[in-house]
Amino acid sequence: QVQLVESGGGLVQPGDSLRLSCVASGLTFRRCAMGWFRLAPGKEREFVAGITWPGSELVVDSVKGRFTISRDNWKNTVYLQMNDLKPDDTADYFCAADPDNVGLASSTSKSYDYWGQGTQVTVSS
Numbered sequence: 001q002v003q004l005v006e007s008g009g010g011l012v013q014p015g016d017s018l019r020l021s022c023v024a025s026g027l028t029f030r031r032c033a034m035g036w037f038r039l040a041p042g043k044e045r046e047f048v049a050g051i052t053w054p055g056s057e058l059v060v061d062s063v064k065g066r067f068t069i070s071r072d073n074w075k076n077t078v079y080l081q082m083n084d085l086k087p088d089d090t091a092d093y094f095c096a097a098d099p100d101n102v103g104l105a106s107s108t109s110k111s112y113d114y115w116g117q118g119t120q121v122t123v124s125s
Helices: none
Strands: 003-007 010-012 018-025 033-039 046-051 057-059 067-072 077-082 091-098 119-123
Touching: 003 091, 018 033, 018 091, 018 119, 033 067, 033 077, 046 067, 046 077, 046 091, 057 067, 077 091
Parallel strands: 010 119
Antiparallel strands: 003 018, 018 077, 033 046, 033 091, 046 057, 067 077, 091 119
């Protein structure tokens, strides 16, 4: 059974940083492209960043320079380092797995077969 478990969300002030983690089990992690998406109130789900192994990355323009995606294949974990957070970053953040993709990470949610339950990030003063 595939499981993706996110952690690291919370309530922070503008300008603060958070690091989200997603631990995967039940799949061959090193063969998966991993992605982070977010869902804000009243908005559609948005791709944030994706990464394949050995590390091809894709980051949406709106967070480029502030967010960094990385992965540790030994720990079956993908991370999203978020710096200089803004109120517009407030959302539920989900990680997702695209099995057997060692090419380019996709920004399309339909490419991802497995999803975590999400972790909430609130940026407010």
